[in-house]
Amino acid sequence: MSRSERKVIVITRQTRADELIRRFNTLAQAEFYVTSRGGDFSDYQEESVRYKAAVAASCQVIENLARMQRLDREYVPAYIFGPDDIVVVIGQDGLVANTVKYLHGQPLIAVNPDPARYDGVLLPFVAADVKPVLLAVLAGRFSVTEVTMAQASLGDGQSMLAVNDFFIGRTTHVSARYSLQVGKMAENQSSSGIIVSTGLGRTGWLKSVVTGASAVAAALGADPVGDPIPSGSSQWGSDTLYYSVREPFPSRVTGTSLVFGQVSKAQTLQVTSQMPENGVIFSDGVEDDFLRFTSGVTARISIAGDKGQLVT
Numbered sequence: 039m040s041r042s043e044r045k046v047i048v049i050t051r052q053t054r055a056d057e058l059i060r061r062f063n064t065l066a067q068a069e070f071y072v073t074s075r076g077g078d079f080s081d082y083q084e085e086s087v088r089y090k091a092a093v094a095a096s097c098q099v100i101e102n103l104a105r106m107q108r109l110d111r112e113y114v115p116a117y118i119f120g121p122d123d124i125v126v127v128i129g130q131d132g133l134v135a136n137t138v139k140y141l142h143g144q145p146l147i148a149v150n151p152d153p154a155r156y157d158g159v160l161l162p163f164v165a166a167d168v169k170p171v172l173l174a175v176l177a178g179r180f181s182v183t184e185v186t187m188a189q190a191s192l193g194d195g196q197s198m199l200a201v202n203d204f205f206i207g208r209t210t211h212v213s214a215r216y217s218l219q220v221g222k223m224a225e226n227q228s229s230s231g232i233i234v235s236t237g238l239g240r241t242g243w244l245k246s247v248v249t250g251a252s253a254v255a256a257a258l259g260a261d262p263v264g265d266p267i268p269s270g271s272s273q274w275g276s277d278t279l280y281y282s283v284r285e286p287f288p289s290r291v292t293g294t295s296l297v298f299g300q301v302s303k304a305q306t307l308q309v310t311s312q313m314p315e316n317g318v319i320f321s322d323g324v325e326d327d328f329l330r331f332t333s334g335v336t337a338r339i340s341i342a343g344d345k346g347q348l349v350t
Contacts, residue, residue: 042104049127051111055086092151095165134160138346139199147349184275185346191338200321202239207231208316215312225293230284237273307339
């Protein structure tokens, strides 16, 4: 097979050792920083060696099969992916999630660089699989698992996607104040914020919220909540989102009747901020990339039109 002219974008990340070296300028200084605090720097080095070996092996194969460009995750949000591009992510699950939301139907091949270290729920392949999988994608003979994403849209045209979940609230531990509307029902609320999870994210943040609520209910003698949320890879493409209000506070002016429910194509979630400052919406745990959500701003949470295409 001749070398394809399609472009393969390889998404990589800095290792923990790389980040420490960037912070402290040299390997020796980075090692001193970790060991002087009782840490084991050899673990950082081993992780880095294995990761870079997987990246090198994968890139060598890719360069022989197609045009290749490496891209650090830092630049993914600003990069414009071509419609015919193929994306290869080498890293942890979080790197896959934070790449998918910037794609528009391009196939994504997710590679686990160190299966002994990472469970890799979203990483079905290892470096040795790159050649046969990429050949299959180039030939158009591959299957995908679709991943539903959530979308937050503001009235001024700004929007953001989430592969796992949205957080809507304040940057501090001060209570968030807002008006929540689901269908025709609406109420003012004061809480620690709202979590909205996709099918992929149901085993993450939302699961911890439900587990905590169940434990509190059991401790108080009530029937435990259990786990009412279906999860697993069969739900990744589900057109249902779940929202959960964290620690809602009942008062004369704030209610607690809308604390858990679903968002579907037929029923969206609308939140209007009542927070003079520090109100934010961010996705997938990336706090530095956020939408400002201050007094008077209304966010509409819905199911995104695009779906991620994870090669399986």
